[in-house]
Amino acid sequence: MASVEFLLNGVLKRCNVAPDTSALNLLRDTLGYTGTKEGCASGDCGACTVALRDANAPNADFASVNACITPAHQLQDKLLVTVEGLETAEGLHPAQQTMIECHASQCGFCTPGIVMSLFTLYQGNALKAPFSHRVLEEALGGNLCRCTGYRPIRDAALQMQTMRWQPPAWLDAASSAAQSMPSNDPPGDALFFKSPTSLDALLTLRARHPNARLVAGATDLWLENTQQLKALNQLIDVTRVDELRHIEASDDPSRPGWWIGAAVTYTELETLFERHFPAFAHLLSRLGSRQIRNRGTLGGNIANASPIGDTPPVLLALGAWLEIAGPSGARSLPLESFFIDYKKTALQSDEVISRIFIPALTEHATLRVWKLSKRREDDISAVLGAFHYAIDDGAFSQVRLGFGGMAAISKRALHAEAALEGQPVTQASFQAAQRALARDFEPMSDVRGSSHYREQAAANLLERLYLTLTMPTQEVMIHAYAH
Incomplete structure (x- = not known):
């Protein structure tokens, strides 16, 4: 078990999790945030979609990601937004409100993921030129829905763009609490998730742990865990290596x-x-x-x-x-x-x-x-x-x-x-x-x-x-x- 520290809907979280824990399992099983759903567990259906950005970059755009195949340890230093974090004292987020008004949800299982894809679209494009077909297709192409036929979801997206939303203070605030990933395993530990920040450090780890798996986006590697139920006990993350x-x-x-x-x-x-x-x-x-x-x-x-x-x-x-x-x-x-x-x-x-x-x-x-x-x-x-x-x-x-x-x-x-x-x-x-x-x-x-x-x-x-x-x-x- 190793620690990870991040902001979840503006609240600092410190968790000890195994190397092959997904962001989805951390949310649902450890933290009790069950709005994010598991559908395919392979990054295809979008039910698990969440929004992610660097916690110390308040002006950066959010990225929609599949929580089911995102390593939990890659949340370090990140601001993670889930469907539970969108409602404010003033009301629902436009993505939520228009999904209701346009009758764009039926069984509701896929709805949180769709809302989060719309949230990232809204944050990057709100009050700009009307969404084109291509923009909507790009934003929603990774969200599958068997109930609605997609037309009301498209209508919700178009209506959402005309609405203003006052974000909570935490959304635009940088975090001084989340810092660099700590060294979280003693030498010889059989379980670890390492996140080097330089090429030299990456090569040192590579030589020291030749059997460890390298992980970047995890869009293919993580399927070994979710689909084949294989343990991923030794992982070296390359996404923080500056030279790469x-x-x-x-x-x-x-x-x-x-x-x-x-x-x-x-x-x-x-x-x-x-x-x-x-x-x-x-x-x-x-x-x-x-x-x-x-x-x-x-x-x-x-x-x-x-x-x-x-x-x-x-x-x-x-x-x-x-x-x-x-x-x-x-x-x-x-x-x-x-x-x-x-x-x-x-x-x-x-x-x-x-x-x-x-x-x-x-x-x-x-x-x-x-x-x-x-x-x-x-x-x-x-x-x-x-x-x-x-x-x-x-x-x-x-x-x-x-x-x-x-x-x-x-x-x-x-x-x-x-x-x-x-x-x-x-x-x-x-x-x-x-x-x-x-x-x-x-x-x-x-x-x-x-x-x-x-x-x-x-x-x-x-x-x-x-x-x-x-x-x-x-x-x-x-x-x-x-x-």
Whole structure:
């Protein structure tokens, strides 16, 4: 057991909890705050949504997060707001009041999570321009409701925006009580949750505890506990390591691009990607819900080494590199050399991913990304294709094709790349690339798709690229829907 200290609805809490305690279980089982519900215990349904921000940053925006997969120890130094904290002496929060007035709650189980998603939306956007469809979809996409059909929830969100709310004093006050995470376990303790604040400290802990699990957003790791009931007894949190928290432009004019700290979240990447990699930004909008994107990290998605991770195929197509830190210093390697086999990487037991380098697109280069999944939103990929290319004098150059879901690892389609490189943008060129895909991949069958489906789907993505390049946009859409 180790201690964690945070503000809950403005009240200081000090709790002793096991390393693998979730914020949800701490709220419900230890503190008795049962307004926050457990639905799926996997970060999918949003019933457990709470709002979180740094306790010492009163001007910072709140982030909606899934309490069921948020480690309780990561609440240290945070201000946590639950549905119980929204009512003031003047009345309910606009999110609560409009949910009532618009009849947006029926069984009520999912309602607290919806209210908290609306709360974070209100706090960041109140009294500004009317919410667009995209804004509402982003804010509520991670909250499932089987009763209302969503229309009254949307109505509540739109009505909420016109209402004023006088926040309690504690909401805008910084905390002087919550300070840095204490050292909370004696040497050799079998149970611990460590939160180093520097890369050197992280590497020291990594060397001292080679079997400890690294945790950032916990959006995948925590499922081992909630779904498989595995104990997570030794955890090293990387989210407070300063060197892993920055986005920096390259200072090498011969190698333009950006260094992304391994603990940078997807939400923090959105502005950069929207400006320089719009196709990547669009993919992020389908990578889980807002709650997941507020927590998940680029470094975690890479280190997890899942063959259906969404970002590795895109990073492979972009020619990304990794900076890996260890006791002997840092080393760099291309991402395509990092993945060795299913869940097996080039990372040694005493090393961590510190940064990811994403090269800038050259003047004539284009990136396109298409994800296939059973649901369009908030679902895992069956197949994902990322296509990087330039067209010079009617012929392809700089071709790099990354695929996920087609092998035990995310990988480039080298034979298909070679079939397109230097070739004209013709149907014959793409047919040759489609044939070459059979030499690049032998996909497996699983619950998300058969090997035959994956082979056909990947080939169809190449056809989609061909149609995109040779047909007007409207015709491409008609063709896509017809097939």
